[in-house]
Amino acid sequence: MTNQARERLIVIGNGMAGCRAVEEVLKRDPDRYEIVIFGAEPHVNYNRIMLSPVLAGEKKFQDIILNDEAWYADNGITLHTSCMVTSIDTVSRIVFACGGVVEKYDKLILATGSDAVRLPLPGANLNGVITFRDLADVESMVQASTAGGARAVIIGGGLLGLEAAYGLARRGMKATVVHLLDILMERQVDASASHLLTEALKERGVETILGGQSEEIVGCDGKVTALRLKDGRILPCDILVMAVGIRPSVQLAKTSNLGVGRGIIVDDTMRTSDPNVFAVGECAEHRGQCYGLVAPIWDMCRALADTLTSGDGAYAGSVVSTRLKVSGVDVFSAGRFAGGEGCEDIVYRDAGRGVYKRIVLEKGKIAGAVLFGDAVDGSWYFDLMRAGADISELRETLVFGQAATEGLRGLDPSAAVAAMADEAEVCGCNGICKGAITTAITTKKLTNLDSVRAVTKASASCGSCTPLVEKLLKLTAGDAVQERTGPKPMCPCTHHGHGLVRKRIVEERLQSIPAVMQALEWTTPDGCASCRPALNYYLLCAWPGLYRDDAQSRFVNERVHANIQKDGTYSVIPRMWGGMTSSKELRAIADVVDRFDIPAVKVTGGQRIDLLGVQKEQLPAVWAELNAAGMVSGHAYGKALRTVKTCVGSEWCRFGTQDSTGLGIKLERLLWGSWTPAKVKLAVSGCPRNCAESTCKDIGVICVDSGYEIHIGGAAGLHIKGTELLTKVRGERDAMELIAAILQLYREEGFYLERVYKWMDRVGIASIAARVVDDAVERANLFERFMEAQRFSQDDPWAERAAGHDASEFQGLGAPLRVAAE
Amino acid sequence: MDHLWVDICAVTDIPQRGARNVAGIKGPIAIFRTGDDQVFALIDRCPHKQGPLSMGIVHGASVTCPLHGRNVDLATGQLMGADAGQGCAPRINLRVVNGRVELAAEALR
Numbered sequence: 001m002t003n004q005a006r007e008r009l010i011v012i013g014n015g016m017a018g019c020r021a022v023e024e025v026l027k028r029d030p031d032r033y034e035i036v037i038f039g040a041e042p043h044v045n046y047n048r049i050m051l052s053p054v055l056a057g058e059k060k061f062q063d064i065i066l067n068d069e070a071w072y073a074d075n076g077i078t079l080h081t082s083c084m085v086t087s088i089d090t091v092s093r094i095v096f097a098c099g100g101v102v103e104k105y106d107k108l109i110l111a112t113g114s115d116a117v118r119l120p121l122p123g124a125n126l127n128g129v130i131t132f133r134d135l136a137d138v139e140s141m142v143q144a145s146t147a148g149g150a151r152a153v154i155i156g157g158g159l160l161g162l163e164a165a166y167g168l169a170r171r172g173m174k175a176t177v178v179h180l181l182d183i184l185m186e187r188q189v190d191a192s193a194s195h196l197l198t199e200a201l202k203e204r205g206v207e208t209i210l211g212g213q214s215e216e217i218v219g220c221d222g223k224v225t226a227l228r229l230k231d232g233r234i235l236p237c238d239i240l241v242m243a244v245g246i247r248p249s250v251q252l253a254k255t256s257n258l259g260v261g262r263g264i265i266v267d268d269t270m271r272t273s274d275p276n277v278f279a280v281g282e283c284a285e286h287r288g289q290c291y292g293l294v295a296p297i298w299d300m301c302r303a304l305a306d307t308l309t310s311g312d313g314a315y316a317g318s319v320v321s322t323r324l325k326v327s328g329v330d331v332f333s334a335g336r337f338a339g340g341e342g343c344e345d346i347v348y349r350d351a352g353r354g355v356y357k358r359i360v361l362e363k364g365k366i367a368g369a370v371l372f373g374d375a376v377d378g379s380w381y382f383d384l385m386r387a388g389a390d391i392s393e394l395r396e397t398l399v400f401g402q403a404a405t406e407g408l409r410g411l412d413p414s415a416a417v418a419a420m421a422d423e424a425e426v427c428g429c430n431g432i433c434k435g436a437i438t439t440a441i442t443t444k445k446l447t448n449l450d451s452v453r454a455v456t457k458a459s460a461s462c463g464s465c466t467p468l469v470e471k472l473l474k475l476t477a478g479d480a481v482q483e484r485t486g487p488k489p490m491c492p493c494t495h496h497g498h499g500l501v502r503k504r505i506v507e508e509r510l511q512s513i514p515a516v517m518q519a520l521e522w523t524t525p526d527g528c529a530s531c532r533p534a535l536n537y538y539l540l541c542a543w544p545g546l547y548r549d550d551a552q553s554r555f556v557n558e559r560v561h562a563n564i565q566k567d568g569t570y571s572v573i574p575r576m577w578g579g580m581t582s583s584k585e586l587r588a589i590a591d592v593v594d595r596f597d598i599p600a601v602k603v604t605g606g607q608r609i610d611l612l613g614v615q616k617e618q619l620p621a622v623w624a625e626l627n628a629a630g631m632v633s634g635h636a637y638g639k640a641l642r643t644v645k646t647c648v649g650s651e652w653c654r655f656g657t658q659d660s661t662g663l664g665i666k667l668e669r670l671l672w673g674s675w676t677p678a679k680v681k682l683a684v685s686g687c688p689r690n691c692a693e694s695t696c697k698d699i700g701v702i703c704v705d706s707g708y709e710i711h712i713g714g715a716a717g718l719h720i721k722g723t724e725l726l727t728k729v730r731g732e733r734d735a736m737e738l739i740a741a742i743l744q745l746y747r748e749e750g751f752y753l754e755r756v757y758k759w760m761d762r763v764g765i766a767s768i769a770a771r772v773v774d775d776a777v778e779r780a781n782l783f784e785r786f787m788e789a790q791r792f793s794q795d796d797p798w799a800e801r802a803a804g805h806d807a808s809e810f811q812g813l814g815a816p817l818r819v820a821a822e
Numbered sequence: 823m824d825h826l827w828v829d830i831c832a833v834t835d836i837p838q839r840g841a842r843n844v845a846g847i848k849g850p851i852a853i854f855r856t857g858d859d860q861v862f863a864l865i866d867r868c869p870h871k872q873g874p875l876s877m878g879i880v881h882g883a884s885v886t887c888p889l890h891g892r893n894v895d896l897a898t899g900q901l902m903g904a905d906a907g908q909g910c911a912p913r914i915n916l917r918v919v920n921g922r923v924e925l926a927a928e929a930l931r
Contacts, residue, residue, distance in 0.1 A: 181834070181859065182838055183858070183859065190857065190858045191838075191857040191858065337858075338856070338858035338859075338883075339882065340860060340883055341883075341895070341897030342898070343883070345882065524881070524882060525857065525882060526839060526857040526881055527881055528879075528881045528886070529878070529881060529886030529891065529893075532879060551837070551840075552837055552839040552840045552879070553839070554879075555879065555888065556878065556888040557888075559877075560877075564874075564888050566871070566889065568872075568873070568877075808835065808842065812850075813830055813842045813843065813844040813853070
């Protein structure tokens with residue numbers, strides 16, 4: 001065949017898509033076309049996705065070349081490098097490029113890729129502001145890193161931004177990633193994996209600022225010096241990398257009057273609106289979808305090559321998966337990793353190895369997965385997902401990966417366990433194989449799960465192999481097996497009980513909910529409505545002043561500081577110290593009731609006044625007026641100190657032995673604002689006639705001539721229980737120190753929602769007395785810890801919100817702004 | 823069939839694992855944002871006793887009603903667990919465009 005007879009195929013774009021398309025065509029029909037490629041960069045074709053390792057110094061440019069000059073020569077391909085195509089005449093089928101290059105075509109492929117998005121921030125044109133797209137960008141980053149102690153700020157915590165940051169940190173720069181959202185790589189991973197990622201990056205010298213809004217790039221003499229955030233923070237830097245996304249490069253297609261949406265629109269044959277023009281890769285838009293990953297590009301190139309050689313190919317879209325290329329940080333993500341309608345999660349965490357796996361199932365098939373720390377099975381899950389394989393039979397072992405699952409496939413669970421080899425690993429966390437477990441069961445005559453755990457450590461960490469260990473126990477010990485005992489798990493999200501969770505929060509200095517969930521191997525991505533409020537309280541109690549309260553993990557009442565009622569309105573109860581009030585307070589309450597048209601006013605059992613039926617939007621204004629009259633939140637809505645009920649005592653009563661009202665007020669002033677495992681009610685009675693009903697309160701004081709009796713563990717609600725006498729003290733100061741110490745012990749030991757009387761039943765009054773009555777040093781320490789915690793809790797939540805804190809919680813979203821017709 | 827869409831707010835105006843509400847033609851509409859930044863909209867009434875779902879604790883893609891602790895699947899509005907099949911909070915058509923939440927106009931006043 002002569003050159004004249006061959007059709008001319010021109011490819012605009014010398015990148016991964018353009019060259020792969022050519023390779024696929026050559027593979028099918030090497031002699032069909034005379035091929036010309038235009039490249040805007042001065043290089044031969046290289047593997048763009050490997051630029052990150054080049055930046056990190058882990059690879060050299062030579063290592064990532066895909067097609068060297070010989071390839072172009074051997075295949076008779078004409079390559080125009082550094083040559084921008086300026087226009088296409090689709091009628092005469094001619095391409096015009098810089099430097100007067102003109103080429104005629106029969107078939108034309110657009111593989112123009114994409115451009116990095118540049119944020120239109122003030123200062124975006126300064127020297128040193130770069131994107132991360134091609135080799136030239138990498139070269140300028142490498143150059144900047146050669147100055148000692150240089151700093152880099154990277155805007156964008158997506159895949160590319162993190163790889164850029166890691167690469168720069170590897171080259172000795174101090175790198176800080178600023179990400180607009182609270183989750184890194186939010187398009188690929190969930191909050192749990194993002195938490196681990198943040199930690200892993202920190203270990204590798206990359207700092208992250210989440211929820212950071214960039215406002216201005218600051219410069220000096222035309223060169224970047226810092227990034228200023230909306231919250232006023234200034235981040236000094238020598239280079240600023242914008243890695244906020246890519247946009248299909250469509251300018252040429254647009255000026256050539258080809259159909260363009262977000263990308264160049266192609267049909268299933270990869271044809272654009274012109275029958276002789278095709279598009280592949282990141283510049284193409286297929287069925288409304290543009291892709292920025294490599295696997296779909298390969299799929300497109302195959303379909304395009306079919307079209308160009310043997311009749312129409314059929315590209316049906318791609319399912320994508322992602323891996324992060326940061327050494328030692330394995331992240332894999334595919335499909336609907338965040339779950340959704342009708343989906344079910346299998347979550348596995350191994351705190352020891354820093355592993356988090358989440359597999360999302362839908363109708364017995366894998367719909368998506370996110371893996372952190374151990375991503376070797378990513379491609380296996382991805383294959384199962386793409387094949388739409390029914391995995392219901394593999395479900396039990398799926399999360400342990402291919403090796404564990406394939407060994408057991410097709411057998412019924414017990415037979416499968418029996419068939420496992422003795423060397424097969426059962427407990428991945430502790431590296432225990434089947435043989436070690438069965439031997440221990442036989443030789444040590446173990447009959448329950450806890451003893452197997454104690455002896456072998458199998459299933460003692462994350463517990464996800466518990467069903468497997470239980471089956472082994474059943475198989476080996478037979479009828480001797482005892483039912484499982486031990487502490488009840490906090491909730492279905494975890495295998496651990498409250499006590500262990502509290503202990504490990506303190507011992508391992510866990511200071512956030514995601515940190516607890518990872519370290520204790522939670523089985524759900526973000527907990528549930530029972531464990532989240534509990535964890536929030538435990539963290540608040542363990543780390544006063546350090547832990548940032550998570551409003552979204554609080555029950556509505558504690559979030560809006562009022563009590564929700566059956567109709568969605570709220571009740572408001574201001575604090576009345578020791579049950580005392582005044583004409584000024586009563587007048588202010590009356591005025592508030594009138595002004596806001598509050599439908600009901602009720603005297604409570606705790607000696608206070610309840611305003612019922614307040615609308616949520618009204619709350620801050622109601623509080624502002626009550627604040628103005630000197631009243632603060634009564635915490636009637638919280639797992640917190642409620643009331644200190646008093647009688648009139650020696651001030652007025654002919655039987656009163658001490659100033660019970662005065663002590664009640666002092667106690668309430670000391671204790672208010674404190675968060676506790678469950679609600680806490682106190683009372684102080686002036687004599688044993690007990691008019692303040694002290695003997696059915698969590699902590700009750702009964703005044704006698706010789707001092708103060710301290711009673712604890714009463715209740716008069718769901719359960720009725722009289723208090724027990726703990727001790728008697730001489731003076732008011734002693735009573736106050738002791739009560740604060742009791743409350744602190746309860747705060748530190750109580751399980752969430754466990755009232756004082758239940759806590760007392762669990763630990764025994766003797767154990768409480770030993771620490772707060774008999775041991776003066778322990779009592780003083782508890783008192784001191786209580787006072788330290790109070791430093792951070794005695795701000796009136798009403799005053800804060802009346803002043804505008806958390807306004808959107810109360811105002812909602814307001815009126816819709818604009819109508820977007822489509 | 824294309825909807826007429828109304829811009830409501832930025833996704834980031836809703837707290838993660840939280841909700842905000844907006845006035846709708848049949849009473850308030852709750853818009854939820856999960857920990858994974860998925861956004862859902864339901865009529866703000868629990869199928870059990872009409873509790874305001876927007877005030878509940880959001881976990882995974884579900885919300886726990888603040889009144890009696892019923893769990894509702896955000897994607898379907900259906901009650902979950904033991905209450906499955908016993909009622910649902912109607913879904914509102916929603917889409918997210920460039921980080922902004924838009925609701926179908928017919929659901930709004």
